[in-house]
Amino acid sequence: MEYQWNWGVFLLPSAVNDGTYLDWMFAGLKTTLVLSLSAWLIALLFGAVVGVLRTVPHRGLSGVATAYVEMFRNIPLLVQLFFWYFVLPELLPAGIGNAFKAMNPFAQQFVAAMVCLGFFTSARVAEQVRSGINALPRGQKNAGLALGLTLPQTYRHVMLPMAFRLVVPPLTSEFLNIFKNSAVCSTIGLLELAAQGRQLVDYTAQPYESFVAVTVAYVLINVVVMLLMRKVEVVVRVPGYLGGK
Amino acid sequence: MFGSYEFDWSSIPGAMGFLGQGLLVSLEITGLALVAGIVWGTLLAMARLSSIKPLAWAAAGYVNLFRAVPLVMVLLWFFLIVPKLLENFLGLPSGSDVRLASAMIGFALFESAYYAEIIRAGIQSVPKGQLAAAHALGMSYPQAMLHVVLPQAFRNMVPLLLTQAIILFQDTSLVYVSALADFFGAAYKVGDRDGRLVELVLFAGAIYFVLCFAASQGVRYFQKRLQTA
Numbered sequence: 001m002e003y004q005w006n007w008g009v010f011l012l013p014s015a016v017n018d019g020t021y022l023d024w025m026f027a028g029l030k031t032t033l034v035l036s037l038s039a040w041l042i043a044l045l046f047g048a049v050v051g052v053l054r055t056v057p058h059r060g061l062s063g064v065a066t067a068y069v070e071m072f073r074n075i076p077l078l079v080q081l082f083f084w085y086f087v088l089p090e091l092l093p094a095g096i097g098n099a100f101k102a103m104n105p106f107a108q109q110f111v112a113a114m115v116c117l118g119f120f121t122s123a124r125v126a127e128q129v130r131s132g133i134n135a136l137p138r139g140q141k142n143a144g145l146a147l148g149l150t151l152p153q154t155y156r157h158v159m160l161p162m163a164f165r166l167v168v169p170p171l172t173s174e175f176l177n178i179f180k181n182s183a184v185c186s187t188i189g190l191l192e193l194a195a196q197g198r199q200l201v202d203y204t205a206q207p208y209e210s211f212v213a214v215t216v217a218y219v220l221i222n223v224v225v226m227l228l229m230r231k232v233e234v235v236v237r238v239p240g241y242l243g244g245k
Numbered sequence: 246m247f248g249s250y251e252f253d254w255s256s257i258p259g260a261m262g263f264l265g266q267g268l269l270v271s272l273e274i275t276g277l278a279l280v281a282g283i284v285w286g287t288l289l290a291m292a293r294l295s296s297i298k299p300l301a302w303a304a305a306g307y308v309n310l311f312r313a314v315p316l317v318m319v320l321l322w323f324f325l326i327v328p329k330l331l332e333n334f335l336g337l338p339s340g341s342d343v344r345l346a347s348a349m350i351g352f353a354l355f356e357s358a359y360y361a362e363i364i365r366a367g368i369q370s371v372p373k374g375q376l377a378a379a380h381a382l383g384m385s386y387p388q389a390m391l392h393v394v395l396p397q398a399f400r401n402m403v404p405l406l407l408t409q410a411i412i413l414f415q416d417t418s419l420v421y422v423s424a425l426a427d428f429f430g431a432a433y434k435v436g437d438r439d440g441r442l443v444e445l446v447l448f449a450g451a452i453y454f455v456l457c458f459a460a461s462q463g464v465r466y467f468q469k470r471l472q473t474a
Contacts, residue, residue, distance in 0.1 A: 003333075070458060071454065073457075073461075074415075074453065074454045074457035074458045074461065075415075075450050075453050075454050075457070076415040076416070076418040076419075076429065076453055077415070077418075078418045078419055078421060078429060079418060079429060079446065079449055079450045079453060080450070082433075082442075082446045083446055083447070083450060086442050086443065086446060087442070087443045087446050087447060090250045090443050091250050091443070094249055180313075180314070180315040180316075181315070182315075183315030183316075183317040183318055184315070184317050184419065186317060186422075187317070187421065187422060194315060194317060194318045194321065197318070198321060198325070201325060207322075207325065207326050207329075208326070211322055211326065214318060215310075215314055215318075218313055218314045218315065218318070219310070219313045219314070222313040
């Protein structure tokens with residue numbers, strides 16, 4: 001039996017009459033983008049704080065930060081996702097748990113996915129921030145302290161402004177990863193890009209067209225993010241360092 | 246901070262055999278993908294560094310394409326489409342069970358793109374003079390690669406390859422989408438059957454953590470010894 005190619009399938013009205021199949025793909029793309037970007041904000045925020053804490057000369061604080069990183073790095077993303085979606089709502093106080101379960105299914109899936117991806121990625125961001133801080137010449141910290149700045153002031157005015165700029169290039173790959181990792185969220189029923197592609201197969205029986213469309217969409221996301229980050233890298237790079245002016 | 250949830254761990258002891266089998270499946274997939282990934286990844290890396298331009302382009306295209314798409318998607322399509330393709334192509338009777346095999350193949354093909362990049366960096370870390378010296382001794386290119394360049398490259402790469410193997414082991418949980426009963430798939434099935442998903446997800450997470458944490462500490466120790474050697 002020959003396979004019948006039919007690229008027109010995307011323009012057909014969908015089986016449940018809510019627009020065309022192309023609209024489904026765009027809805028999935030939008031979910032993937034919004035999910036990944038909002039998770040990225042969580043990852044940057046928590047990653048920056050935990051990464052800094054890993055370098056402070058205080059055993060308690062750096063110990064907690066190390067435990068945080070090891071925990072999120074040594075458990076598979078899928079298991080973490082199921083934890084946030086299925087397990088945590090049961091364990092939280094009844095009021096919060098029930099409020100979560102009272103939301104519509106899409107909101108539940110989206111919130112769990114966003115928090116999961118955000119924390120998962122934050123541990124990786126923290127590692128990059130830590131190595132950025134450790135890559136600074138030791139003299140910078142000593143010079144700050146010698147000038148009479150306190151340790152927090154030295155971090156705030158001397159080390160972090162440098163470290164956060166150095167850390168941008170290695171963060172590009174984590175930023176790319178978050179878009180790809182978001183596909184895992186299709187397993188809890190979230191209709192992002194990969195899930196819409198699968199749905200299209202079920203409804204239209206045109207698997208190859210759907211496959212090509214989803215692949216092209218992910219490759220496009222990759223290319224756009226890479227071009228964007230290249231621009232950002234040029235803006236933040238430090239003169240005198242590798243890649244600097 | 247805990248709500249009124251009452252834990253009941255009683256479904257785990259009876260399911261140990263089933264869970265153990267699942268863990269074996271996870272390790273099997275990891276081992277298979279590791280071997281296939283290193284072999285196919287080495288060939289890809291050599292192709293990418295080749296002076297024959299079309300070969301280098303093809304390898305770069307392969308690696309970049311697989312690194313741009315999510316693993317879940319690759320697994321899903323290898324599970325859904327490739328079996329149909331094979332049935333049509335090989336004239337197999339409909340419903341032959343090639344789905345698991347093709348999910349495994351998809352997994353290995355995907356991971357080899359990541360291994361190819363590690364191995365390429367490893368090959369490039371070997372000084373050029375080594376290849377020139379091998380040629381000067383009368384070795385052919387394959388002989389020089391096999392006996393001179395690759396052994397040194399792999400020695401440099403061992404910690405990175407092992408770290409990637411730990412990531413690979415975690416990634417195997419994603420074969421969940423292809424209904425393969427790996428460790429997490431087994432835990433999910435038990436939890437779903439007994440209505441004890443909370444306990445089983447926590448249990449699976451704890452086991453993954455212990456295994457991966459121990460392995461990564463091992464790699465770190467090994468790396469330190471390699472540096473001082």
